[in-house]
Amino acid sequence: MMEETLRQALAAFIAKETGAAEARISEAKLLTGGAVQENWKVQVDITGGAYAGVLDAVIRTDSASGGVAVSHNRAEEYALLKAAFAAGVTVPEPLWLCADKAVIGRPFFVMLCIAGTAAGHLLVKDARYGGDRVQLAERLGMELARIHSIRPPRPDLAFLEWYEEAPALHSVGRFRRYLDSHAIPHPALEWGLRWLERNAPPRGDIVLSHRDFRTGNYMVDENGLTGILDWEFAGWSDPLEDIGWFCAKCWRFGAKGREAGGIGEREDFYRGYEKISGRRLDRQLVHYWEVMAHAAWAIIAIQQAERHVSGEETSLMLALTGHIAPELEYEILTMTEPV
Amino acid sequence: MRDQPTGDQLLATARDLLREDVLPTLSGSQRHNALMIANAMSIAMRQLQSGDEPERRELAALGKILPLPESHGLALQQALTEANRALCRLIREGRADSGQTRDQVRALLLETTRQRVAISNPKYLG
Structure with missing residues:
Protein backbone atom coordinates (compact mmCIF):
# COMPACT_ATOMS: atom_id res chain seq x y z
CA MET A 1 0.00 0.00 0.00
CA MET A 2 1.18 3.48 -0.83
CA GLU A 3 0.85 5.75 2.17
CA GLU A 4 -1.66 8.56 1.85
CA THR A 5 0.93 11.31 2.41
CA LEU A 6 3.16 9.85 -0.33
CA ARG A 7 0.17 9.49 -2.64
CA GLN A 8 -0.85 13.11 -2.17
CA ALA A 9 2.68 14.47 -2.51
CA LEU A 10 3.18 12.59 -5.78
CA ALA A 11 -0.20 13.70 -7.13
CA ALA A 12 0.55 17.33 -6.30
CA PHE A 13 3.95 17.06 -8.00
CA ILE A 14 2.41 15.60 -11.15
CA ALA A 15 -0.34 18.23 -11.21
CA LYS A 16 2.29 20.98 -10.99
CA GLU A 17 4.50 19.47 -13.72
CA THR A 18 1.62 19.01 -16.17
CA GLY A 19 -0.23 22.24 -15.40
CA ALA A 20 -3.27 20.19 -14.37
CA ALA A 21 -6.14 21.49 -12.30
CA GLU A 22 -6.01 18.24 -10.37
CA ALA A 23 -4.16 14.93 -10.35
CA ARG A 24 -5.24 11.93 -8.34
CA ILE A 25 -3.45 8.61 -7.94
CA SER A 26 -6.22 6.05 -8.34
CA GLU A 27 -4.03 2.93 -8.23
CA ALA A 28 -0.57 2.26 -6.88
CA LYS A 29 1.32 -1.02 -6.81
CA LEU A 30 4.82 -1.63 -5.49
CA LEU A 31 6.72 -3.38 -8.29
CA THR A 32 10.06 -3.99 -6.63
CA GLY A 33 11.35 -2.82 -3.36
CA GLY A 34 14.95 -3.58 -2.69
CA ALA A 35 18.32 -2.36 -1.63
CA VAL A 36 18.76 -0.40 -4.82
CA GLN A 37 15.43 1.38 -5.16
CA GLU A 38 11.66 1.23 -5.00
CA ASN A 39 9.47 1.19 -8.08
CA TRP A 40 5.77 2.01 -8.00
CA LYS A 41 3.35 1.45 -10.86
CA VAL A 42 0.66 4.10 -10.65
CA GLN A 43 -2.45 5.15 -12.47
CA VAL A 44 -3.04 8.89 -12.33
CA ASP A 45 -6.33 10.61 -13.17
CA ILE A 46 -5.40 14.03 -14.49
CA THR A 47 -7.87 16.88 -14.98
CA GLY A 48 -6.68 19.57 -17.36
CA GLY A 49 -3.17 20.45 -18.48
CA ALA A 50 -0.83 18.75 -20.94
CA TYR A 51 -1.56 15.20 -19.81
CA ALA A 52 -5.33 15.37 -19.22
CA GLY A 53 -6.82 11.89 -18.92
CA VAL A 54 -5.52 8.68 -17.44
CA LEU A 55 -1.75 8.33 -17.17
CA ASP A 56 -0.09 4.97 -16.55
CA ALA A 57 3.29 5.70 -15.09
CA VAL A 58 6.13 4.23 -13.06
CA ILE A 59 7.73 6.11 -10.18
CA ARG A 60 11.36 5.24 -9.54
CA THR A 61 12.80 6.36 -6.24
CA ASP A 62 16.25 6.30 -4.74
CA SER A 63 16.54 3.74 -1.97
CA ALA A 64 16.37 5.04 1.55
CA SER A 65 19.83 3.59 2.18
CA GLY A 66 21.42 5.14 -0.89
CA GLY A 67 21.81 1.92 -2.85
CA VAL A 68 24.84 0.21 -4.35
CA ALA A 69 27.82 2.53 -4.57
CA VAL A 70 28.61 1.75 -8.22
CA SER A 71 25.10 2.34 -9.54
CA HIS A 72 23.75 5.70 -10.66
CA ASN A 73 21.23 7.60 -8.58
CA ARG A 74 17.80 8.49 -9.93
CA ALA A 75 18.77 11.95 -11.25
CA GLU A 76 21.60 10.33 -13.22
CA GLU A 77 19.39 7.51 -14.45
CA TYR A 78 16.84 10.08 -15.59
CA ALA A 79 19.55 11.88 -17.59
CA LEU A 80 20.58 8.56 -19.18
CA LEU A 81 16.98 7.72 -20.10
CA LYS A 82 16.54 11.20 -21.59
CA ALA A 83 19.67 10.77 -23.68
CA ALA A 84 18.60 7.28 -24.83
CA PHE A 85 15.07 8.43 -25.65
CA ALA A 86 16.45 11.34 -27.68
CA ALA A 87 18.75 8.93 -29.55
CA GLY A 88 15.74 6.87 -30.63
CA VAL A 89 16.27 3.97 -28.23
CA THR A 90 13.07 2.19 -27.19
CA VAL A 91 12.85 3.08 -23.50
CA PRO A 92 10.03 4.02 -21.15
CA GLU A 93 9.65 7.75 -21.87
CA PRO A 94 11.12 9.73 -18.96
CA LEU A 95 8.64 12.42 -17.93
CA TRP A 96 9.69 14.40 -14.87
CA LEU A 97 12.50 14.36 -12.34
CA CYS A 98 12.11 15.52 -8.77
CA ALA A 99 15.55 16.00 -7.19
CA ASP A 100 14.01 17.90 -4.27
CA LYS A 101 14.03 15.60 -1.25
CA ALA A 102 11.37 17.74 0.43
CA VAL A 103 8.60 16.33 -1.80
CA ILE A 104 8.59 12.64 -0.79
CA GLY A 105 11.74 12.42 1.28
CA ARG A 106 14.04 11.23 -1.50
CA PRO A 107 14.65 11.94 -5.17
CA PHE A 108 12.45 10.22 -7.76
CA PHE A 109 11.41 10.42 -11.37
CA VAL A 110 8.28 9.57 -13.31
CA MET A 111 8.34 7.61 -16.56
CA LEU A 112 5.65 6.20 -18.81
CA CYS A 113 4.65 2.65 -17.99
CA ILE A 114 5.46 0.04 -20.63
CA ALA A 115 3.73 -3.31 -20.92
CA GLY A 116 5.20 -6.79 -21.05
CA THR A 117 7.58 -9.05 -19.21
CA ALA A 118 11.33 -8.99 -18.77
CA ALA A 119 11.82 -12.37 -17.05
CA GLY A 120 14.77 -14.00 -18.81
CA HIS A 121 13.89 -17.61 -18.01
CA LEU A 122 10.36 -17.11 -19.45
CA LEU A 123 11.58 -15.48 -22.65
CA VAL A 124 14.04 -18.26 -23.29
CA LYS A 125 11.55 -21.08 -22.66
CA ASP A 126 8.30 -19.70 -24.02
CA ALA A 127 8.03 -18.58 -27.65
CA ARG A 128 4.82 -16.64 -26.91
CA TYR A 129 6.95 -13.82 -25.53
CA GLY A 130 8.84 -11.41 -27.71
CA GLY A 131 7.25 -12.16 -31.09
CA ASP A 132 9.32 -13.40 -34.00
CA ARG A 133 12.76 -14.25 -32.69
CA VAL A 134 14.73 -13.35 -35.81
CA GLN A 135 13.15 -9.92 -35.65
CA LEU A 136 13.67 -9.63 -31.90
CA ALA A 137 17.40 -10.42 -32.15
CA GLU A 138 17.81 -7.99 -35.04
CA ARG A 139 15.80 -5.33 -33.22
CA LEU A 140 17.96 -5.67 -30.10
CA GLY A 141 21.04 -5.18 -32.28
CA MET A 142 19.48 -2.03 -33.72
CA GLU A 143 18.61 -0.73 -30.27
CA LEU A 144 22.15 -1.29 -29.04
CA ALA A 145 23.58 0.55 -32.04
CA ARG A 146 21.34 3.51 -31.21
CA ILE A 147 22.60 3.48 -27.61
CA HIS A 148 26.15 3.49 -28.99
CA SER A 149 25.36 6.54 -31.14
CA ILE A 150 25.62 8.50 -27.88
CA ARG A 151 29.24 9.71 -27.86
CA PRO A 152 31.28 11.95 -25.60
CA PRO A 153 31.52 14.80 -24.87
CA ARG A 154 28.06 15.06 -23.30
CA PRO A 155 27.61 17.78 -20.69
CA ASP A 156 24.26 16.17 -19.71
CA LEU A 157 26.15 12.95 -18.85
CA ALA A 158 29.12 14.64 -17.14
CA PHE A 159 28.56 12.44 -14.07
CA LEU A 160 29.82 9.38 -15.96
CA GLU A 161 33.37 8.43 -15.02
CA TRP A 162 35.92 9.55 -17.62
CA TYR A 163 39.25 7.80 -18.16
CA GLU A 164 42.00 7.83 -20.77
CA GLU A 165 43.00 4.14 -20.66
CA ALA A 166 41.86 1.43 -23.02
CA PRO A 167 38.41 0.45 -21.66
CA ALA A 168 39.42 -3.21 -21.32
CA LEU A 169 42.48 -2.38 -19.23
CA HIS A 170 40.43 0.03 -17.17
CA SER A 171 38.07 -2.81 -16.25
CA VAL A 172 40.92 -5.22 -15.52
CA GLY A 173 42.39 -2.65 -13.11
CA ARG A 174 39.07 -2.14 -11.38
CA PHE A 175 38.50 -5.90 -10.97
CA ARG A 176 42.01 -6.43 -9.57
CA ARG A 177 41.57 -3.66 -7.02
CA TYR A 178 38.38 -5.32 -5.85
CA LEU A 179 40.00 -8.76 -5.61
CA ASP A 180 42.88 -7.28 -3.61
CA SER A 181 40.39 -5.98 -1.07
CA HIS A 182 38.57 -9.30 -0.76
CA ALA A 183 39.30 -11.92 1.91
CA ILE A 184 39.30 -14.92 -0.45
CA PRO A 185 41.85 -15.17 -3.31
CA HIS A 186 40.48 -16.18 -6.74
CA PRO A 187 43.41 -17.50 -8.79
CA ALA A 188 41.26 -18.75 -11.71
CA LEU A 189 39.77 -15.30 -12.05
CA GLU A 190 43.29 -13.84 -11.85
CA TRP A 191 44.22 -16.16 -14.71
CA GLY A 192 41.36 -14.67 -16.74
CA LEU A 193 42.35 -11.10 -15.85
CA ARG A 194 45.95 -11.75 -16.91
CA TRP A 195 44.68 -13.09 -20.25
CA LEU A 196 42.41 -10.06 -20.63
CA GLU A 197 45.36 -7.78 -19.90
CA ARG A 198 47.67 -9.48 -22.40
CA ASN A 199 45.04 -9.55 -25.14
CA ALA A 200 43.43 -6.17 -24.47
CA PRO A 201 42.32 -4.25 -27.56
CA PRO A 202 43.63 -0.66 -27.69
CA ARG A 203 41.37 2.28 -27.00
CA GLY A 204 39.21 2.97 -30.05
CA ASP A 205 35.74 4.46 -30.37
CA ILE A 206 34.27 5.39 -27.01
CA VAL A 207 30.49 5.13 -26.75
CA LEU A 208 27.79 5.08 -24.13
CA SER A 209 27.75 1.49 -22.96
CA HIS A 210 24.60 0.25 -21.23
CA ARG A 211 26.71 -2.22 -19.23
CA ASP A 212 23.82 -4.53 -18.42
CA PHE A 213 22.31 -5.04 -21.88
CA ARG A 214 21.12 -8.64 -21.70
CA THR A 215 18.09 -10.89 -21.68
CA GLY A 216 16.26 -10.11 -18.43
CA ASN A 217 16.82 -6.37 -18.80
CA TYR A 218 14.53 -5.59 -21.71
CA MET A 219 10.79 -5.90 -21.81
CA VAL A 220 8.75 -7.66 -24.47
CA ASP A 221 5.11 -8.38 -25.17
CA GLU A 222 3.75 -10.97 -27.59
CA ASN A 223 4.60 -8.74 -30.56
CA GLY A 224 8.16 -7.84 -29.69
CA LEU A 225 10.31 -5.40 -27.79
CA THR A 226 8.65 -2.75 -25.63
CA GLY A 227 11.62 -1.22 -23.85
CA ILE A 228 15.26 -1.39 -22.73
CA LEU A 229 15.50 -1.24 -18.94
CA ASP A 230 18.04 -0.97 -16.11
CA TRP A 231 20.32 1.90 -16.99
CA GLU A 232 21.97 2.27 -13.61
CA PHE A 233 25.35 0.81 -14.60
CA GLY A 257 22.62 -22.96 -28.52
CA ARG A 258 20.93 -19.60 -29.09
CA GLU A 259 24.02 -17.48 -28.80
CA ALA A 260 22.33 -14.08 -28.89
CA GLY A 261 21.08 -13.81 -25.32
CA GLY A 262 19.39 -17.24 -25.38
CA ILE A 263 16.69 -15.82 -27.67
CA GLY A 264 18.21 -15.73 -31.13
CA GLU A 265 21.10 -16.18 -33.49
CA ARG A 266 24.24 -14.10 -33.29
CA GLU A 267 24.13 -13.13 -36.95
CA ASP A 268 20.60 -11.73 -36.62
CA PHE A 269 21.70 -9.61 -33.67
CA TYR A 270 24.89 -8.51 -35.45
CA ARG A 271 22.96 -7.64 -38.63
CA GLY A 272 20.67 -5.29 -36.71
CA TYR A 273 23.65 -3.63 -35.05
CA GLU A 274 25.58 -3.23 -38.31
CA LYS A 275 22.54 -1.89 -40.16
CA ILE A 276 22.13 1.03 -37.75
CA SER A 277 25.75 1.69 -36.81
CA GLY A 278 27.14 1.30 -40.30
CA ARG A 279 30.15 -0.44 -38.76
CA ARG A 280 31.11 -4.06 -39.23
CA LEU A 281 31.55 -5.97 -35.98
CA ASP A 282 34.85 -7.76 -35.51
CA ARG A 283 33.63 -11.31 -34.73
CA GLN A 284 37.03 -12.32 -33.39
CA LEU A 285 37.09 -9.47 -30.90
CA VAL A 286 33.59 -10.27 -29.63
CA HIS A 287 35.08 -13.45 -28.13
CA TYR A 288 37.50 -11.31 -26.11
CA TRP A 289 34.59 -9.31 -24.69
CA GLU A 290 32.69 -12.48 -23.82
CA VAL A 291 35.63 -13.52 -21.65
CA MET A 292 35.43 -10.02 -20.13
CA ALA A 293 31.71 -10.55 -19.53
CA HIS A 294 32.39 -13.74 -17.56
CA ALA A 295 35.06 -11.97 -15.50
CA ALA A 296 32.78 -8.99 -14.83
CA TRP A 297 29.86 -11.22 -13.80
CA ALA A 298 32.16 -13.29 -11.56
CA ILE A 299 33.29 -10.10 -9.81
CA ILE A 300 29.68 -9.00 -9.34
CA ALA A 301 28.75 -12.46 -8.01
CA ILE A 302 31.57 -12.25 -5.45
CA GLN A 303 30.44 -8.74 -4.48
CA GLN A 304 26.83 -9.86 -4.08
CA ALA A 305 27.88 -12.75 -1.85
CA GLU A 306 30.02 -10.35 0.17
CA ARG A 307 26.98 -8.17 0.87
CA HIS A 308 25.39 -11.22 2.47
CA VAL A 309 28.50 -12.56 4.21
CA SER A 310 29.42 -9.16 5.68
CA GLY A 311 25.95 -8.84 7.19
CA GLU A 312 25.17 -5.72 5.16
CA GLU A 313 22.12 -7.41 3.66
CA THR A 314 21.14 -10.94 4.67
CA SER A 315 19.64 -12.61 1.62
CA LEU A 316 19.59 -16.17 0.30
CA MET A 317 19.45 -14.77 -3.22
CA LEU A 318 22.71 -12.86 -2.69
CA ALA A 319 24.26 -15.87 -0.93
CA LEU A 320 23.48 -18.19 -3.85
CA THR A 321 24.72 -15.66 -6.39
CA GLY A 322 28.17 -16.16 -4.88
CA HIS A 323 27.97 -19.83 -5.86
CA ILE A 324 27.70 -18.87 -9.55
CA ALA A 325 31.33 -17.66 -9.48
CA PRO A 326 32.92 -21.14 -9.81
CA GLU A 327 31.16 -21.98 -13.09
CA LEU A 328 32.03 -18.55 -14.49
CA GLU A 329 35.68 -19.12 -13.58
CA TYR A 330 35.55 -22.58 -15.13
CA GLU A 331 34.18 -21.03 -18.32
CA ILE A 332 36.97 -18.44 -18.31
CA LEU A 333 39.60 -21.20 -18.11
CA THR A 334 38.00 -22.93 -21.08
CA MET A 335 37.52 -19.78 -23.15
CA THR A 336 41.09 -18.54 -22.75
CA GLU A 337 42.64 -21.73 -24.10
CA PRO A 338 43.50 -21.73 -27.82
CA VAL A 339 41.30 -24.27 -29.61
CA MET B 1 31.65 -39.51 17.43
CA ARG B 2 28.79 -37.57 15.94
CA ASP B 3 25.25 -38.83 16.16
CA GLN B 4 23.58 -40.27 13.13
CA PRO B 5 22.09 -39.22 10.80
CA THR B 6 24.98 -36.91 9.95
CA GLY B 7 24.54 -33.33 8.79
CA ASP B 8 24.69 -34.14 5.09
CA GLN B 9 22.17 -36.97 5.50
CA LEU B 10 19.79 -34.67 7.37
CA LEU B 11 20.10 -32.04 4.67
CA ALA B 12 19.42 -34.57 1.91
CA THR B 13 16.29 -35.89 3.63
CA ALA B 14 15.00 -32.43 4.51
CA ARG B 15 15.61 -31.18 0.98
CA ASP B 16 13.77 -34.13 -0.57
CA LEU B 17 10.78 -33.52 1.69
CA LEU B 18 10.81 -29.87 0.68
CA ARG B 19 10.99 -30.73 -3.02
CA GLU B 20 8.51 -33.58 -3.08
CA ASP B 21 5.86 -32.57 -0.54
CA VAL B 22 6.13 -28.84 0.10
CA LEU B 23 7.10 -27.44 -3.30
CA PRO B 24 4.00 -28.72 -5.17
CA THR B 25 1.77 -26.78 -2.76
CA LEU B 26 3.52 -23.46 -3.47
CA SER B 27 3.32 -20.95 -6.27
CA GLY B 28 4.81 -17.66 -7.34
CA SER B 29 7.45 -16.10 -5.14
CA GLN B 30 7.07 -18.73 -2.38
CA ARG B 31 7.81 -21.45 -4.94
CA HIS B 32 10.87 -19.51 -6.05
CA ASN B 33 11.96 -19.18 -2.40
CA ALA B 34 11.53 -22.92 -1.82
CA LEU B 35 13.64 -23.70 -4.89
CA MET B 36 16.37 -21.41 -3.59
CA ILE B 37 16.23 -23.09 -0.19
CA ALA B 38 16.51 -26.55 -1.77
CA ASN B 39 19.47 -25.36 -3.82
CA ALA B 40 21.23 -23.92 -0.76
CA MET B 41 20.66 -27.20 1.11
CA SER B 42 22.15 -29.16 -1.79
CA ILE B 43 25.28 -27.02 -1.85
CA ALA B 44 25.73 -27.38 1.91
CA MET B 45 25.14 -31.14 1.64
CA ARG B 46 27.77 -31.58 -1.08
CA GLN B 47 30.23 -29.44 0.86
CA LEU B 48 29.79 -31.64 3.95
CA GLN B 49 30.07 -34.84 1.91
CA SER B 50 33.31 -33.80 0.26
CA GLY B 51 34.95 -32.97 3.61
CA ASP B 52 38.33 -31.30 3.45
CA GLU B 53 40.03 -33.91 1.26
CA PRO B 54 39.83 -31.80 -1.94
CA GLU B 55 41.37 -28.86 -0.10
CA ARG B 56 44.23 -30.98 1.23
CA ARG B 57 44.89 -32.12 -2.34
CA GLU B 58 44.74 -28.51 -3.51
CA LEU B 59 47.33 -27.45 -0.94
CA ALA B 60 49.61 -30.33 -1.93
CA ALA B 61 49.29 -29.36 -5.59
CA LEU B 62 50.05 -25.73 -4.77
CA GLY B 63 53.17 -26.92 -2.97
CA LYS B 64 54.50 -28.35 -6.25
CA ILE B 65 54.30 -24.93 -7.91
CA LEU B 66 55.13 -22.53 -5.09
CA PRO B 67 57.24 -22.58 -2.00
CA LEU B 68 54.42 -22.92 0.54
CA PRO B 69 54.36 -20.43 3.40
CA GLU B 70 55.36 -21.82 6.79
CA SER B 71 52.11 -23.70 6.94
CA HIS B 72 53.01 -26.07 9.76
CA GLY B 73 50.61 -25.32 12.52
CA LEU B 74 48.45 -23.14 10.28
CA ALA B 75 44.86 -24.20 9.92
CA LEU B 76 44.15 -25.70 6.50
CA GLN B 77 41.96 -22.78 5.41
CA GLN B 78 44.54 -20.22 6.39
CA ALA B 79 47.36 -22.09 4.65
CA LEU B 80 45.23 -22.39 1.49
CA THR B 81 44.37 -18.70 1.54
CA GLU B 82 48.04 -17.74 1.82
CA ALA B 83 49.16 -20.17 -0.87
CA ASN B 84 46.42 -19.04 -3.25
CA ARG B 85 47.34 -15.40 -2.64
CA ALA B 86 50.88 -16.26 -3.67
CA LEU B 87 49.52 -18.04 -6.75
CA CYS B 88 47.49 -14.92 -7.63
CA ARG B 89 50.65 -12.78 -7.44
CA LEU B 90 52.55 -15.24 -9.63
CA ILE B 91 49.83 -15.14 -12.27
CA ARG B 92 49.46 -11.35 -12.16
CA GLU B 93 53.21 -10.80 -12.46
CA GLY B 94 53.29 -12.89 -15.63
CA ARG B 95 55.33 -15.72 -14.13
CA ALA B 96 52.76 -18.23 -15.38
CA ASP B 97 52.51 -16.83 -18.91
CA SER B 98 54.54 -19.55 -20.57
CA GLY B 99 56.53 -22.71 -20.25
CA GLN B 100 56.18 -25.44 -17.69
CA THR B 101 54.82 -23.13 -14.98
CA ARG B 102 51.99 -22.13 -17.28
CA ASP B 103 50.99 -25.74 -17.89
CA GLN B 104 51.24 -26.64 -14.20
CA VAL B 105 49.23 -23.62 -13.08
CA ARG B 106 46.54 -24.16 -15.67
CA ALA B 107 46.20 -27.83 -14.75
CA LEU B 108 45.88 -26.92 -11.06
CA LEU B 109 43.32 -24.19 -11.73
CA LEU B 110 41.27 -26.49 -13.92
CA GLU B 111 41.23 -29.19 -11.26
CA THR B 112 40.40 -26.93 -8.31
CA THR B 113 37.80 -24.95 -10.24
CA ARG B 114 36.13 -28.13 -11.46
CA GLN B 115 36.04 -29.26 -7.86
CA ARG B 116 34.35 -26.00 -6.79
CA VAL B 117 31.78 -26.28 -9.58
CA ALA B 118 31.09 -29.85 -8.45
CA ILE B 119 30.06 -28.39 -5.08
CA SER B 120 28.23 -25.27 -6.26
CA ASN B 121 26.50 -26.52 -9.41
CA PRO B 122 27.48 -30.03 -10.57
CA LYS B 123 24.96 -29.93 -13.42
CA TYR B 124 27.16 -27.34 -15.11
CA LEU B 125 29.85 -29.95 -15.73
CA GLY B 126 27.27 -32.06 -17.61
Missing part, protein backbone atom coordinates in the same frame (compact mmCIF):
# COMPACT_ATOMS: atom_id res chain seq x y z
CA ALA A 234 25.83 2.71 -17.90
CA GLY A 235 29.22 4.26 -18.64
CA TRP A 236 31.73 5.16 -21.38
CA SER A 237 33.33 2.13 -22.95
CA ASP A 238 34.27 0.13 -26.03
CA PRO A 239 31.16 -0.68 -28.12
CA LEU A 240 32.01 -4.39 -28.03
CA GLU A 241 31.65 -4.55 -24.25
CA ASP A 242 27.84 -4.58 -24.58
CA ILE A 243 27.94 -6.99 -27.55
CA GLY A 244 30.04 -9.45 -25.52
CA TRP A 245 27.82 -9.09 -22.45
CA PHE A 246 24.67 -9.76 -24.48
CA CYS A 247 26.07 -12.83 -26.27
CA ALA A 248 28.07 -14.36 -23.39
CA LYS A 249 27.12 -17.93 -22.50
CA CYS A 250 26.41 -16.90 -18.90
CA TRP A 251 23.46 -14.74 -20.05
CA ARG A 252 21.62 -17.32 -22.16
CA PHE A 253 19.46 -18.64 -19.32
CA GLY A 254 20.34 -22.21 -20.18
CA ALA A 255 19.56 -21.90 -23.92
CA LYS A 256 23.20 -22.32 -24.81
